[in-house]
Amino acid sequence: MQEVRVELKDFRKERRNIFDIPAAGSILRNINFLNGVRLFLLFLVIYAIVYGFINPTKENLFTTGLFWGLFWPFFMIITLPTVGRFFCTVCPHGFLVRFFTKIGLNKNLPVKLKNPLIGLFVLILVYWFVVYTFPSVYNNPLPTALLFLGFTILAITVSFVFRNGVYCKYFCPIGSICTSFNRVGFTWLSTNHEDCLKCKKPDCAIACPYKFNPSKFDSKNSMEECTLCMECANACSSVRWEIRKWGHSLYEKIPKPQSFEVWTYILIIGVITITMKFHHGLSRTGLSDSLPWTIIGKYLDSIFHFPKGVDIVGFVALLMGIGSALLFSAVGFYIASKILNTDYTNLFNNIGYAFAPIMIVGGLSHALSFFFFDYYPHFVNGISQAFFLNITVEPLASRSDPWLRVFTIFNYIAGFWSLYLVHKRMSLFGFNLHPKYKLAFLFVSALPIFYILLSVFQQYAFMAYPPTFHHHHHH
Ligand code: SF4
Ligand code: SF4
Numbered sequence: 001m002q003e004v005r006v007e008l009k010d011f012r013k014e015r016r017n018i019f020d021i022p023a024a025g026s027i028l029r030n031i032n033f034l035n036g037v038r039l040f041l042l043f044l045v046i047y048a049i050v051y052g053f054i055n056p057t058k059e060n061l062f063t064t065g066l067f068w069g070l071f072w073p074f075f076m077i078i079t080l081p082t083v084g085r086f087f088c089t090v091c092p093h094g095f096l097v098r099f100f101t102k103i104g105l106n107k108n109l110p111v112k113l114k115n116p117l118i119g120l121f122v123l124i125l126v127y128w129f130v131v132y133t134f135p136s137v138y139n140n141p142l143p144t145a146l147l148f149l150g151f152t153i154l155a156i157t158v159s160f161v162f163r164n165g166v167y168c169k170y171f172c173p174i175g176s177i178c179t180s181f182n183r184v185g186f187t188w189l190s191t192n193h194e195d196c197l198k199c200k201k202p203d204c205a206i207a208c209p210y211k212f213n214p215s216k217f218d219s220k221n222s223m224e225e226c227t228l229c230m231e232c233a234n235a236c237s238s239v240r241w242e243i244r245k246w247g248h249s250l251y252e253k254i255p256k257p258q259s260f261e262v263w264t265y266i267l268i269i270g271v272i273t274i275t276m277k278f279h280h281g282l283s284r285t286g287l288s289d290s291l292p293w294t295i296i297g298k299y300l301d302s303i304f305h306f307p308k309g310v311d312i313v314g315f316v317a318l319l320m321g322i323g324s325a326l327l328f329s330a331v332g333f334y335i336a337s338k339i340l341n342t343d344y345t346n347l348f349n350n351i352g353y354a355f356a357p358i359m360i361v362g363g364l365s366h367a368l369s370f371f372f373f374d375y376y377p378h379f380v381n382g383i384s385q386a387f388f389l390n391i392t393v394e395p396l397a398s399r400s401d402p403w404l405r406v407f408t409i410f411n412y413i414a415g416f417w418s419l420y421l422v423h424k425r426m427s428l429f430g431f432n433l434h435p436k437y438k439l440a441f442l443f444v445s446a447l448p449i450f451y452i453l454l455s456v457f458q459q460y461a462f463m464a465y466p467p468t469f470h471h472h473h474h475h
Pocket of ligand 1: 087088089091092093094095097167168169172173174175178227
């Protein structure tokens, strides 16, 4: 009897291990099976690239549908806030990275290049800057194919030359996004710590192609740049992939906070979240002509006469989006550090993690509504075209359907979750006991507050000045 009670208690205390779920466990720990999935996705990627070169006209739905209708919205926006970095588990480039690292030259990467922000800047430059400034480029199959061909060649070259899967850590354009936003989901890679105490030769760490030690992820409260490739889980049965409280690592101290993670949140909120709201949200309402980026953009156009295809208004919106994210975060933290009489960098690195939910959870409102009128028909019709399936599906909704607006709820979930996290994280460091805490809280929270107000304003503008559906198409 006694024993049963103890077991029950332990079971309830223990966190659920995804590997213990029968089918999931045997699939995820089976590297051959995972490699099969990766090879299939690699085949799709190569096929879509080749297809893009052979059919460079807009008739080709497959190339753009695969990359912009499936990979980006689904693997990124839907899986990151739920199961975490699962995209990397099946990523075809990650497969190439590990393969070419194994057979390659194993050189050390120069220290200067060990910076995860490199990949992020590449993403902003070759993708987001282009999307806003030359909006039609990636609606075309050829530039899309070239972009992915470029990253495939880069992944292979970097991995062949350097050791330890550095492409995923520093160069992959979505790598630092995956690392930073990996904290938002409800899964966590961990180990049975009792087993690890007795362990002399950590098979998990030896097996890791990136030289991480998963038995340390809990004490570090960081999974570092783990790609969930599952090699460690295959090597040692004490490795666990746990279901935990949503975003649990954000509620605890992070012993070695990484400023690049916080910078990733801020830059991505500026480039994606805020600029999208400026340029693709508000610009579509009847207010369009009185928005600052439209006014400045049109003025610049009247001086420089940009060629057709250049959206200078979009470019100005991007600059203003990045500007507001920097202003509301850096200046907010600076003023708060003065109020609290504490070190600015310390405050920024430790509390900045509270911004994690904004882009990824808020992004759901965009991705889900686009699923109904754009991603789904685009992707299905594209696959049908590439594999001669003769299926045509219609969009599940029209862009102007009012019910699609229910998804805007995610903007508010993201914004208020972030405010709550600011409070929690400030309390971890005892700042809540400071006499001027409330004032400091407002300054630290300037970015989430701005984001919430912007969401409210956007909704108001949509109702009071309804959009006239015309030109914009975006991802
Ligand atoms: S870091 Fe990039 S290349 Fe590596 S597995 Fe993740 S998405 Fe793929
Ligand atoms: S810790 Fe495990 S899952 Fe993470 S990258 Fe290393 S081997 Fe892959």
